[in-house]
Amino acid sequence: MTYSFYFGNYQFMKRIKTVEWVSKSAHSIMPGKVRFIDQTKLPNKFLHISTTDIDTIWHAIKQLKVRGAPAIGVAAAFGIAAHVQDSREKTTAKLLKAAEKAGKYLATSRPTAVNLFWAIDRMIIFARAAANLAPKDFKESLICEAIAIRDNDAEMCLKIGTHGSKLIKNGFTILTHCNAGGLATAEIGTALAPMYVAKDKGLQIKVYADETRPLLQGARLTAWELMQNGIDVTLICDNTAGWLMKQGKIDCVMVGADRIAANGDSANKIGTYSVAVLAKEHGIPFYVLAPSSTFDPKLTSGDQIPIEERAPEEVTCGFGRRTAPETVKVYSPAFDVTPARLISAIVCERGILRPPFKGKIR
Ligand code: MRU
Numbered sequence: 001m002t003y004s005f006y007f008g009n010y011q012f013m014k015r016i017k018t019v020e021w022v023s024k025s026a027h028s029i030m031p032g033k034v035r036f037i038d039q040t041k042l043p044n045k046f047l048h049i050s051t052t053d054i055d056t057i058w059h060a061i062k063q064l065k066v067r068g069a070p071a072i073g074v075a076a077a078f079g080i081a082a083h084v085q086d087s088r089e090k091t092t093a094k095l096l097k098a099a100e101k102a103g104k105y106l107a108t109s110r111p112t113a114v115n116l117f118w119a120i121d122r123m124i125i126f127a128r129a130a131a132n133l134a135p136k137d138f139k140e141s142l143i144c145e146a147i148a149i150r151d152n153d154a155e156m157c158l159k160i161g162t163h164g165s166k167l168i169k170n171g172f173t174i175l176t177h178c179n180a181g182g183l184a185t186a187e188i189g190t191a192l193a194p195m196y197v198a199k200d201k202g203l204q205i206k207v208y209a210d211e212t213r214p215l216l217q218g219a220r221l222t223a224w225e226l227m228q229n230g231i232d233v234t235l236i237c238d239n240t241a242g243w244l245m246k247q248g249k250i251d252c253v254m255v256g257a258d259r260i261a262a263n264g265d266s267a268n269k270i271g272t273y274s275v276a277v278l279a280k281e282h283g284i285p286f287y288v289l290a291p292s293s294t295f296d297p298k299l300t301s302g303d304q305i306p307i308e309e310r311a312p313e314e315v316t317c318g319f320g321r322r323t324a325p326e327t328v329k330v331y332s333p334a335f336d337v338t339p340a341r342l343i344s345a346i347v348c349e350r351g352i353l354r355p356p357f358k359g360k361i362r
């Protein structure tokens with residue numbers, strides 16, 4: 001794929017493919033497998049999982065082996081394609097049923113990121129339209145559609161990077177929360193994309209990465225990814241952000257999103273809302289960066305966004321070490337919703353949206 005609007009040189013991020021389709025033959029996409037980086041092993045090990053098994057993909061999404069809103073959408077699309085490819089059904093009508101069943105199942109893996117449902121819907125709409133094809137062609141066409149979803153995401157992120165980089169000035173220090181980088185998408189990320197583009201343009205930037213309790217996506221993934229790409233990153237505990245802002249050390253905040261309602265309210269990793277409140281208090285611009293697959297215009301406000309709750313053990317016994325009494329009560333939402341009034345701009349592949357967002361998002 002070539003990108004005519006920006007000729008960047010994302011050497012590393014282009015080489016690591018977070019989720020992709022791999023086949024043995026260079027001449028055929030079938031038989032193939034979905035291959036993704038096992039992000040639970042990072043930063044200690046860089047390992048891939050290759051599979052066509054729908055249960056393995058469901059559990060990989062649930063356990064955050066593949067995570068980040070766009071990346072789980074791409075994984076689900078490949079999951080449907082892989083499941084249909086391996087199906088022994090002899091008719092296209094039955095293969096279509098298998099695709100629909102796989103889509104319904106994968107939709108139960110995580111509730112918040114709308115990209116998952118967006119990608120599944122796109123696959124099923126495509127499959128229904130392709131139901132007149134012969135079984136082999138139907139299988140191949142589903143794989144092609146899943147690859148197109150992956151490629152579209154890579155392209156959207158690159159555009160987000162290009163637009164978002166206009167918000168960054170030379171010498172800026174940027175705060176980010178969780179991981180909305182290449183590991184969360186098909187290629188260069190959403191919130192981290194402008195940083196890669198800024199670096200490519202020769203701007204000097206620094207990044208503070210919140211460690212992002214309880215699963216440490218900031219520490220394990222964002223810090224790792226930015227370091228791999230030669231970006232000056234400093235890891236902080238989540239509760240350090242306000243103090244840095246108070247000292248005038250943050251020029252802007254850039255975060256991703258899992259679902260954006262029609263009024264601009266944006267769900268993202270738990271802790272994002274607190275960062276937005278702090279940014280408002282200190283007069284620091286707070287930017288949300290996401291592709292159009294993250295928008296859910298059916299929802300009029302963020303109150304309607306379903307928030308995933310995670311298992312207590314992720315808080316009390318994270319990474320195998322008990323840090324709280326076994327029977328303590330735990331509340332662990334995976335996401336929170338930042339109200340639109342705290343957001344300075346939403347950057348998507350079409351450009352930079354400024355408030356008021358209502359009407360513009362639809
Ligand atoms: O639970 P995770 O790791 O999937 O949460 C990810 C985030 O909150 C990201 O910021 C969001 O998905 C945007 S990714 C471009």
